[in-house]
Structures are given as C-alpha cells and as structure tokens.
Amino acid sequence: MNVTFNIAGDQSILVTFSRQHIRNETSKSVRKLAELVEQKKVVGMEEVILGYSSLLVHYNPMKITYESMLQILKELLQQIDLSKREQTNQVEIPVLYGGALGPDLADVAHYHNLSEEEVIRIHTTPSYTVNFLGFTPGFPFLSGLSSKIATPRLANPRARIHAGSVGIANNQTGIYPVISPGGWRLIGHTPITLYDPQRNNPFLLSPGDRVTFKAITKEEHDQLIRQQQGGDSYI
Structure with missing residues (x-):
C-alpha cells in the first residue's frame, strides 16, 4: 500500500493513499484508517477529515507530539484489512x-x-x-x-x-x-x-x-x- 505522510500546518498530518481516479479500494482504505483512529481514542487527537484518497488528522500539539501521532498512524495503517466487510447502510x-x-x-x-x-x-x-x-x-x-x-x-x-x-x-x-x-x-x-x-x-x-x-x-x-x-x- 503506497501511502505518504505530510505535515499540514502545526497541528495536522495529511495521510495520502495512492490514487488512480476514484477507486473503491482507495476510498475504503481512507475510511478504514479513519475508523481505526477514532476507535483508538488517542489523547490529543481532535478530528479526522476524509477525502477520496486522503485523511487529514487534526491533533493538539500540547497533548501529543507530531512524532507520536505519526507513529500511531503508521501502526494503525498496518491494521487495515480490506477483506473485512464494512458495516454500512x-x-x-x-x-x-x-x-x-x-x-x-x-x-x-x-x-x-x-x-x-x-x-x-x-x-x-x-x-x-x-x-x-x-x-x-x-x-x-x-x-x-x-x-x-x-x-x-x-x-x-x-x-x-x-x-x-x-x-x-x-x-x-x-x-x-x-x-x-x-x-x-x-x-x-x-x-x-x-x-x-x-x-x-x-x-x-x-x-x-x-x-x-x-x-x-x-x-x-x-x-x-x-x-x-x-x-x-x-x-
């Protein structure tokens, strides 16, 4: 899975998945990562914003460092399992x-x-x-x-x-x-x-x-x- 992490201001990290047009697999990966981040309830993590091929993660730098937030995101990324069926309506x-x-x-x-x-x-x-x-x-x-x-x-x-x-x-x-x-x-x-x-x-x-x-x-x-x-x- 080709993923890049970029600093987005002083309290956000942009996670970008490889994208070819609007692919269901890419969009599903974004949703899965957002779900994992929210489930983990990281102290200092404030909001996740989804896009077609990216996830913007806002955090409070007074409660968690960029390095720690980045490491958590990388660990959660390894837990994404696209074979699991999504619970959707x-x-x-x-x-x-x-x-x-x-x-x-x-x-x-x-x-x-x-x-x-x-x-x-x-x-x-x-x-x-x-x-x-x-x-x-x-x-x-x-x-x-x-x-x-x-x-x-x-x-x-x-x-x-x-x-x-x-x-x-x-x-x-x-x-x-x-x-x-x-x-x-x-x-x-x-x-x-x-x-x-x-x-x-x-x-x-x-x-x-x-x-x-x-x-x-x-x-x-x-x-x-x-x-x-x-x-x-x-x-």
Missing part, C-alpha cells in the same frame, strides 16, 4: 427529477445527446458509495456515477441552492443537505432531510453507506415534504 433516496428544482436536467441530457428520461434511468440505475461527507454539513460525495452522464460543473456557480437538490459534477453525484451556493448541475430534488442538528445523529448518511436513487412524481414529492416538514411544496 443501504439508503434509497426518492427524487423528483427535472422541473424548477432540477433545472440542469435538460442541459445534462443535451450535453450527452440523451433524452431527459434516459438521464434519469442512468442516474437511478447504480448503487453509489458515500465516500465522505464535506463541503457543507452532511453533503455526501458519491462515487459510481455512469460516465454516460458525467458532466462538468457550471461555469458560474449559483448563489443559492435548495436543501435536497441532487446534482452532478464531473464523475460525481451528490445531494445538498442545506441551503448553500454551489456549482453542481442540478437534476432533481429529494424531500428527504439529510442533515438535522436536532437529532442525536444529525446525518442521514455516513461514509461507506450505499445509496440508490428512485424517481418519484411531483405528488409523491409533495406528500413526502408534508410528512417530513408539515409544510407546502417547494414548487
């Missing part, structure tokens, strides 16, 4: 595709010389992997998108995107959990809440989870909104 996300909350669906279809229905079919076919959460609280970066609908980000990001918006950016797909700016191509919207700070576990999804998308009608979408929020339709 399978989550189905209902999506209303197109319309006012999927304004880029037509552009994605045009970019690939497909119909909107074909884009929806292709997007709802795979089982995606949550590689990590980031950008905003609970934003899942999902790998597994078909190259048939991989589409570049917008040249000019939007200033405000609805929570629940489902988007595509290059060979990734993801869901905006909160209102935020963003440059992903929006193809639909889910009424499911991905981030709720009032819950004991505020995040619906976790790294390693498997996600599938299911196309729903506007009526089903609005009904789910009323059930979850007791409010009216976004549209």
Whole structure:
C-alpha cells in the first residue's frame, strides 16, 4: 500500500493513499484508517477529515507530539484489512427529477445527446458509495456515477441552492443537505432531510453507506415534504 505522510500546518498530518481516479479500494482504505483512529481514542487527537484518497488528522500539539501521532498512524495503517466487510447502510433516496428544482436536467441530457428520461434511468440505475461527507454539513460525495452522464460543473456557480437538490459534477453525484451556493448541475430534488442538528445523529448518511436513487412524481414529492416538514411544496 503506497501511502505518504505530510505535515499540514502545526497541528495536522495529511495521510495520502495512492490514487488512480476514484477507486473503491482507495476510498475504503481512507475510511478504514479513519475508523481505526477514532476507535483508538488517542489523547490529543481532535478530528479526522476524509477525502477520496486522503485523511487529514487534526491533533493538539500540547497533548501529543507530531512524532507520536505519526507513529500511531503508521501502526494503525498496518491494521487495515480490506477483506473485512464494512458495516454500512443501504439508503434509497426518492427524487423528483427535472422541473424548477432540477433545472440542469435538460442541459445534462443535451450535453450527452440523451433524452431527459434516459438521464434519469442512468442516474437511478447504480448503487453509489458515500465516500465522505464535506463541503457543507452532511453533503455526501458519491462515487459510481455512469460516465454516460458525467458532466462538468457550471461555469458560474449559483448563489443559492435548495436543501435536497441532487446534482452532478464531473464523475460525481451528490445531494445538498442545506441551503448553500454551489456549482453542481442540478437534476432533481429529494424531500428527504439529510442533515438535522436536532437529532442525536444529525446525518442521514455516513461514509461507506450505499445509496440508490428512485424517481418519484411531483405528488409523491409533495406528500413526502408534508410528512417530513408539515409544510407546502417547494414548487
């Protein structure tokens, strides 16, 4: 396993795994190391931040030295066993595709010389992997998108995107959990809440989870909104 360790400021270590595109094995190694670090409960270790091929480990230099933290990481690295099955959840996300909350669906279809229905079919076919959460609280970066609908980000990001918006950016797909700016191509919207700070576990999804998308009608979408929020339709 080709891994490098780099100093990232005065209280962080960046662990980088060899990467060829977005490989499931690399992403799984990142998740396994993060899990081992958190399980060990190292005094002075404060936070781990996952990426596709890297893990940023924040530590308190007043409680643990760089050398000690580095040695612990190297030891934990030897304990990674990719043959063990991950304990993950399978989550189905209902999506209303197109319309006012999927304004880029037509552009994605045009970019690939497909119909909107074909884009929806292709997007709802795979089982995606949550590689990590980031950008905003609970934003899942999902790998597994078909190259048939991989589409570049917008040249000019939007200033405000609805929570629940489902988007595509290059060979990734993801869901905006909160209102935020963003440059992903929006193809639909889910009424499911991905981030709720009032819950004991505020995040619906976790790294390693498997996600599938299911196309729903506007009526089903609005009904789910009323059930979850007791409010009216976004549209």
